[in-house]
Amino acid sequence: MNEPGMTTAPAGAPLPATVADSSDEQSSKLYGLLAEFETPAAIYTAAQSVREAGYRWWDCHTPFPVHGLDKAMGIRPTILPWLVLGAGLTGLTLGFLIQWFTNATSFDLWALVWVRGYEFLVSGKPMLSGQVYPIVMFELTVLLAAVGCVTLMFALNKLPMLYHPCFKSERFRRASDDRFFIIIEARDPKFYRNRTEEFLESLGATAVEELES
Amino acid sequence: MTTLTVDNTFDDPTRRAPLVLNHHEFGTVTEKICSVNEARRAPRAWYIAFVISLTFLGILGVMIMYLFAAGVGVWGNMNPVMWGFPIINFVFWVGIGHAGTLISAILHLFRQKWRTGINRFAEAMTIFAVICAGMFPGIHIGRVWVFYWMFPIPNQMEMWPQFRSPLLWDVFAVGTYFTVSLLFWYTGMVPDLATLRDRATTRIRAIAYGILALGWRGSVRHWHRYERAYLMLAALATPLVLSVHSVVSFDFAITLVPGWHTTIFPPYFVAGAIFSGFAMVLTLAVPARQLWGLKDFITMRHLENINKIILVTGSMVGYAYAMEFFIAWYSGSLYESFAFLNRALGQYAWAYWIMVTCNVLVPQIFWFRAARRSIPIMFVACLLVNLGMWFERFVIVVTSLAQDYLPSSWGYFTPTWVDILTLLGSFGLFMTLFLLFCRYLPIIAIAEIKHTMPEADPHGHGATESHAAEEGTA
Numbered sequence: 001m002n003e004p005g006m007t008t009a010p011a012g013a014p015l016p017a018t019v020a021d022s023s024d025e026q027s028s029k030l031y032g033l034l035a036e037f038e039t040p041a042a043i044y045t046a047a048q049s050v051r052e053a054g055y056r057w058w059d060c061h062t063p064f065p066v067h068g069l070d071k072a073m074g075i076r077p078t079i080l081p082w083l084v085l086g087a088g089l090t091g092l093t094l095g096f097l098i099q100w101f102t103n104a105t106s107f108d109l110w111a112l113v114w115v116r117g118y119e120f121l122v123s124g125k126p127m128l129s130g131q132v133y134p135i136v137m138f139e140l141t142v143l144l145a146a147v148g149c150v151t152l153m154f155a156l157n158k159l160p161m162l163y164h165p166c167f168k169s170e171r172f173r174r175a176s177d178d179r180f181f182i183i184i185e186a187r188d189p190k191f192y193r194n195r196t197e198e199f200l201e202s203l204g205a206t207a208v209e210e211l212e213s
Numbered sequence: 214m215t216t217l218t219v220d221n222t223f224d225d226p227t228r229r230a231p232l233v234l235n236h237h238e239f240g241t242v243t244e245k246i247c248s249v250n251e252a253r254r255a256p257r258a259w260y261i262a263f264v265i266s267l268t269f270l271g272i273l274g275v276m277i278m279y280l281f282a283a284g285v286g287v288w289g290n291m292n293p294v295m296w297g298f299p300i301i302n303f304v305f306w307v308g309i310g311h312a313g314t315l316i317s318a319i320l321h322l323f324r325q326k327w328r329t330g331i332n333r334f335a336e337a338m339t340i341f342a343v344i345c346a347g348m349f350p351g352i353h354i355g356r357v358w359v360f361y362w363m364f365p366i367p368n369q370m371e372m373w374p375q376f377r378s379p380l381l382w383d384v385f386a387v388g389t390y391f392t393v394s395l396l397f398w399y400t401g402m403v404p405d406l407a408t409l410r411d412r413a414t415t416r417i418r419a420i421a422y423g424i425l426a427l428g429w430r431g432s433v434r435h436w437h438r439y440e441r442a443y444l445m446l447a448a449l450a451t452p453l454v455l456s457v458h459s460v461v462s463f464d465f466a467i468t469l470v471p472g473w474h475t476t477i478f479p480p481y482f483v484a485g486a487i488f489s490g491f492a493m494v495l496t497l498a499v500p501a502r503q504l505w506g507l508k509d510f511i512t513m514r515h516l517e518n519i520n521k522i523i524l525v526t527g528s529m530v531g532y533a534y535a536m537e538f539f540i541a542w543y544s545g546s547l548y549e550s551f552a553f554l555n556r557a558l559g560q561y562a563w564a565y566w567i568m569v570t571c572n573v574l575v576p577q578i579f580w581f582r583a584a585r586r587s588i589p590i591m592f593v594a595c596l597l598v599n600l601g602m603w604f605e606r607f608v609i610v611v612t613s614l615a616q617d618y619l620p621s622s623w624g625y626f627t628p629t630w631v632d633i634l635t636l637l638g639s640f641g642l643f644m645t646l647f648l649l650f651c652r653y654l655p656i657i658a659i660a661e662i663k664h665t666m667p668e669a670d671p672h673g674h675g676a677t678e679s680h681a682a683e684e685g686t687a
Contacts, residue, residue, distance in 0.1 A: 118371070
């Protein structure tokens with residue numbers, strides 16, 4: 001871990017790598033390195049190597065979900081299913097409460113305005129009905145779970161985010177077409193401009209370029 | 214790229230049939246599908262169809278304005294047939310929607326990868342069909358300016374909806390169905406919108422698709438959550454497919470009208486809905502694949518699979534028709550027996566036999582392999598199925614209401630010109646939305662198609678090898 005010190009070494013230091021590092025430090029706008037791969041198999045093995053090399057702030061970008069790549073990257077299972085379960089149970093409860101309060105009770109409640117439920121007697125049927133209530137409860141369960149599922153998925157992904165450094169790269173446009181990319185961010189503790197570039201090239205990247213933040 | 218056509222309709226279980234023909238690579242898949250949206254001009258047929266659709270949409274607008282100005286008396290709805298065309302059309306359009314959700318949700322859960330060729334526009338079809346469906350009860354309520362009484366909104370009148378009414382369940386069922394279908398459609402489309410954004414050549418396209426794509430950048434950390442979310446949406450939408458038309462059938466089954474009050478209604482309605490929906494999918498898919506040259510993605514195998522589903526669900530519907538008759542007789546109920554004999558032999562027998570011919574007899578042609586693979590035959594058959602399913606709803610709604618218990622209160626329903634033009638106008642609305650969708654949004658799930666190609670497997674053979682293998686089977 002002596003290399004952060006080396007980047008601050010005076011110009012004309014013996015190693016050319018150090019010179020490059022210090023010059024990048026001056027621009028201080030480097031977001032990371034973008035490496036391009038041509039096949040799913042190439043990025044799969046490359047991702048395994050990046051993970052084994054101990055990088056933490058990095059990501060793969062693919063035009064479609066490459067099977068098993070998330071596991072190869074060491075991505076932990078998402079919490080999303082539990083949140084969706086919560087949203088669904090909220091819908092279930094809400095479905096019951098709405099029907100019960102509006103059609104089977106007679107007390108006041110403050111829901112932005114004061115509202116009152118009333119006992120809505122239809123054909124002498126019981127107020128609390130096991131036949132009638134489940135339909136609306138089911139619909140609201142599905143509704144809230146689905147809305148929660150989509151909004152929380154995008155929220156956890158920090159989307160919408162219309163700007164990102166990778167969009168500056170002309171090459172990156174093919175990430176939604178037929179190319180596969182690895183981005184290692186400059187803030188990663190193991191990131192060194194030249195060493196990381198050589199590392200990415202050694203993994204079979206067809207091109208490596210800098211991304212400005 | 215060779216132009217060799219590979220036949221993927223073989224039935225050899227030891228070989229996996231390719232879902233994308235003609236040796237596409239990822240890049241050419243993108244190119245081919247995006248060209249539908251990126252062409253400077255749409256095919257001439259698109260413009261012709263669009264003008265016709267817009268005309269009918271205009272007619273719909275005029276009919277609705279006339280309705281609002283004059284009241285529901287402009288329709289043929291009368292005592293005792295109070296429901297008439299609006300409810301027939303509502304049930305018809307909701308049914309059409311079901312195929313889209315079945316394809317996107319149930320086939321996804323069952324890992325039916327062939328769905329990827331047709332799921333996007335089947336889902337679009339669902340949404341537009343549900344828009345048409347939702348319109349009809351909306352304008353049928355008469356006093357449209359108090360439509361919000363259908364929702365449990367706190368109000369100064371201390372008035373709540375009545376949750377024991379199946380009509381209110383419909384509000385929740387159709388509302389949920391529309392919302393979930395829309396979310397499913399849009400979520401699936403986000404990566405493809407990003408593709409269109411990245412390929413945009415004009416600023417307007419870049420901004421429009423850029424906003425719609427939400428900044429999607431294909432991150433695997435995003436894909437990971439995205440795939441989980443998509444799977445959960447499929448799991449949530451699956452019971453929804455079965456529930457929506459069940460709830461719609463409750464509108465009928467919960468009442469005490471002979472011919473409606475039967476327990477077979479929910480499954481019978483769901484089967485009919487899927488049946489009519491697939492027929493509509495084919496009605497749209499056949500011209501679309503022809504027009505934009507998408508035969509490599511919507512292959513003959515896809516069409517053949519759809520025809521098989523039409524055969525199965527059509528036979529289920531036929532079974533339901535027969536079982537209704539049996540139970541009507543077996544129940545010993547005078548009114549029930551009369552209702553069904555009256556359907557087949559009474560004043561609406563013509564509608565009943567159109568229904569039986571189109572829905573039960575016509576699909577039987579798909580027992581023959583040659584018919585399942587013949588474009589003209591399947592297209593005509595599907596048009597007839599669409600017609601037959603509309604008449605099914607006509608028979609159910611009108612015959613039971615026109616002649617129920619007391620002969621003194623019987624009647625004969627005749628639609629007015631407003632009824633007929635509103636029905637035709639709803640097709641204008643549907644087709645206008647669908648044609649706009651075809652022009653401006655990715656009509657085939659690009660990312661999903663790539664995912665099903667053999668080259669997409671990181672552990673499998675490389676791209677060139679798979680091509681060689683495919684050529685070997687040709």
